[in-house]
Amino acid sequence: MRLALSDDARRRIVRCREFLDRHIAESEVPIYGVTTGFGSLCDVNVSHDQLSQLQINLMMSHACGTGNRLPDNIVRIMMLLKIQSLSYGYSGIKLDTVERLIDFFNEGVVPVVYNQGSLGASGDLVPLAHMCLPLVGMGEVQYDGRVISGAELLRLKHWQPIELASKEGLALLNGTQNMSAMAVWALLQAERLSEWADRIAAMSLDAFDGLIEPFTEAVHTVRPHRGQLDTARHMRALLEGSQLIARPKKHVQDPYSFRCVPQVHGAVKETIAYVKAVIDTEINSVTDNPTVCPDEEQIISAGNFHGEPIALPMDFLSIALSELANISERRIYRLVSGLRGLPSFLVANPGLNSGFMITQYTAASIVSLNKTFASPSSLDSIPSCQDQEDHVSMGANAAVKLCKVVLNTERVLAIELMNAAQALEFRFPLKSSPTLMAIHEAFRREVPFVSDDVVMYPLIERAIKFLRDNGEHFIPVDGQQSTLNRL
Numbered sequence: 001m002r003l004a005l006s007d008d009a010r011r012r013i014v015r016c017r018e019f020l021d022r023h024i025a026e027s028e029v030p031i032y033g034v035t036t037g038f039g040s041l042c043d044v045n046v047s048h049d050q051l052s053q054l055q056i057n058l059m060m061s062h063a064c065g066t067g068n069r070l071p072d073n074i075v076r077i078m079m080l081l082k083i084q085s086l087s088y089g090y091s092g093i094k095l096d097t098v099e100r101l102i103d104f105f106n107e108g109v110v111p112v113v114y115n116q117g118s119l120g121a122s123g124d125l126v127p128l129a130h131m132c133l134p135l136v137g138m139g140e141v142q143y144d145g146r147v148i149s150g151a152e153l154l155r156l157k158h159w160q161p162i163e164l165a166s167k168e169g170l171a172l173l174n175g176t177q178n179m180s181a182m183a184v185w186a187l188l189q190a191e192r193l194s195e196w197a198d199r200i201a202a203m204s205l206d207a208f209d210g211l212i213e214p215f216t217e218a219v220h221t222v223r224p225h226r227g228q229l230d231t232a233r234h235m236r237a238l239l240e241g242s243q244l245i246a247r248p249k250k251h252v253q254d255p256y257s258f259r260c261v262p263q264v265h266g267a268v269k270e271t272i273a274y275v276k277a278v279i280d281t282e283i284n285s286v287t288d289n290p291t292v293c294p295d296e297e298q299i300i301s302a303g304n305f306h307g308e309p310i311a312l313p314m315d316f317l318s319i320a321l322s323e324l325a326n327i328s329e330r331r332i333y334r335l336v337s338g339l340r341g342l343p344s345f346l347v348a349n350p351g352l353n354s355g356f357m358i359t360q361y362t363a364a365s366i367v368s369l370n371k372t373f374a375s376p377s378s379l380d381s382i383p384s385c386q387d388q389e390d391h392v393s394m395g396a397n398a399a400v401k402l403c404k405v406v407l408n409t410e411r412v413l414a415i416e417l418m419n420a421a422q423a424l425e426f427r428f429p430l431k432s433s434p435t436l437m438a439i440h441e442a443f444r445r446e447v448p449f450v451s452d453d454v455v456m457y458p459l460i461e462r463a464i465k466f467l468r469d470n471g472e473h474f475i476p477v478d479g480q481q482s483t484l485n486r487l
Contacts, residue, residue: 002106003080005087005098012089013098017165019294020092024051024166032290032301034092034167055169056136062129062173063139065114070127070178072110072142074403077181078131079105081283082172091171092292092299097162100135107157112140112147113178119384120307120395123287124178127396132172137161167292174288174305182399183279183314189406190272190321193413194265196467197324198231199439200417201261202238204331205245205254206432207423209340212236212245214259227266227273235261242433251340257330264327271320275313282310307395308378314398315376318405322370325405325412329363332412335419336360346422346450353453356419362460363415366408373401373408414463418447425449442470 005013023031030036035051070078083101086093104111111134117126133139134150141153154161204210213219215232239245253259290301336356338344347355377398383390421443424432431437447462 003083003102005102009087009089010095013087013093013095016089016092016292016294017094019297020167020292020299021165023297023299031167031299034170034290034299051166052164055164055166058169058173059129059133059136059164060138062125063133065117065126065130067114067116070113070115070182074181074185075110075113075131076105077184078113078127078177079111081177081180081184082128082131082175084283085175085177085286085288086171088286090286090291090293091288092167093171094162094165094168097135097164097168097172100159100162101132103157103159104134104141108143109134109153110142111150112142115400118178118396119382119389120176120179120311120393120397121303121305121391122289122389123173123175123305123307124396125173127178128173128175131178135162135172136164167290170290171288176282176287176305176307176310176395179307179310179314179395179399180279180283182403183275183310183317184283186314186317186399186402186406187272187276187279189410190275190317193321193324193406193409193467194269194272196413196417197265197268197328198234198261199238199436200328200413200420201258201265201331202235203420203424203432203436203439204335204416205235205258205261206239206242206436207244207420207427208254208258208331208334208342209244209249209251209427210254210258211249211251212239214254215239215262220262225263225266225270227269228262229266230269231266232262238435239433240435242436243430244427244432247430255330255334257327257334261327264323268320268324271316275317278310278313307393311378311393311395311398312376314395314402315374315378318370318374318398318402319376321402321405321409322367322374325363325367325370325409328409328412328416329360329367332360332363332416332419335416335423342423342426346419346426347453348451355450355453356422359415359419359456359460363412366412370405370408373405377401410464410467411460414467415460417443417467418459418463421447422450442466 024035079101083098086098111131113127113130118124130139134141134153137151137154139150140147141150143153215235220229220232287304289305290299291304292299336345344350345355345357347353377394380394381391384392421440424440443466446466447459
């Protein structure tokens with residue numbers, strides 16, 4: 001994937017910069033962050049011959065990140081989203097600055113950015129400072145398989161450092177691109193995991209000798225939540241043709257973790273759809289400050305950098321995905337409990353063998369940790385900048401926790417798939433549906449049936465990798481492509 005500015009975007013960027021330069025030259029009215037200091041220093045005027053140094057100082061002083069490095073793929077999304085926001089022509093950025101960011105993206109240059117330090121207002125100041133320092137030959141980047149300084153990168157590429165003009169540091173550092181990048185990544189994974197959760201739940205249901213009746217369309221049309229209807233339909237399609245689901249049952253009711261899959265998984269689907277709509281608006285917006293409006297001939301200091309519009313939805317998505325893991329762990333517990341003709345802990349000789357006993361412990365541990373991570377970050381606010389910035393979103397913390405919840409949910413679902421596949425084989429020679437048997441057969445090529453105790457953690461890792469590598473191969477039997485395939 002390579003980026004390039006359209007001619008229209010170039011014109012918008014140049015027009016906005018020209019208006020800003022004229023306004024600075026012709027007006028004596030202070031402009032926040034352009035001819036003044038930042039934050040609580042907004043009343044301190046800066047002379048015209050120091051405006052460029054003001055922006056350099058901003059970038060250096062704000063690069064206070066700590067913690068773990070953000071993954072390269074998320075940093076690349078950050079760069080893409082910053083370029084997108086600047087391309088609208090309301091930021092006062094110079095064209096060469098945007099083009100150098102595009103060079104970074106196209107040449108595989110990934111700035112070193114840390115995951116701690118942002119309050120989510122005034123945007124993601126700290127991580128964006130780290131992302132943009134290499135433009136002026138500072139900071140560090142990952143390039144050609146190694147970490148090098150920004151200065152070394154410029155020497156290698158024969159690039160001159162960008163000479164920042166007035167307002168450019170603010171344009172680069174203000175904004176929600178760090179939060180938004182993690183939200184985009186999390187949404188892509190959430191859609192994939194939601195799809196997998198239905199498939200795995202269907203396999204678990206069949207292996208548990210569950211009932212199809214709770215998925216009957218008539219049940220859901222009288223409570224017509226879109227996600228619930230879609231999940232019930234998906235489950236019926238996944239189980240179509242199963243010998244197990246069709247055989248007579250002695251029991252008349254299943255536990256909630258099986259019976260209420262449409263209601264729980266469906267609510268998660270609706271949460272994902274809501275959060276996706278919010279993030280789609282955010283990543284196609286201008287989120288720095290001040291906003292430079294050439295048509296209105298105004299430069300307005302306001303609050304588009306504030307992360308609250310996406311902090312709340314990210315917290316909501318963390319809660320929803322935690323629930324997806326929570327109900328999955330309950331199905332794991334049922335599968336290993338020696339119920340409905342399945343052996344205890346899913347091995348033929350329990351006692352000598354512990355089998356899948358401790359996989360449920362691991363899942364329970366992860367689910368409990370998710371409950372901690374799902375506590376909303378957006379509930380908190382700690383004033384900063386001598387109380388000038390007296391309410392912040394903590395959206396970056398919400399984003400960091402959301403990414404952890406995503407990975408944890410994936411782990412729990414992988415463990416459920418291991419248990420479901422194992423349980424299903426105790427029902428042979430009766431078979432599940434063609435769709436679920438295809439998933440089972442593909443899974444068995446990566447993760448074997450466990451006859452006697454083995455070291456389990458490598459199997460869990462293989463199961464996680466299976467979920468990442470194979471989702472697009474299993475299209476629901478009604479012929480509709482999964483959400484993952486449409487992205």
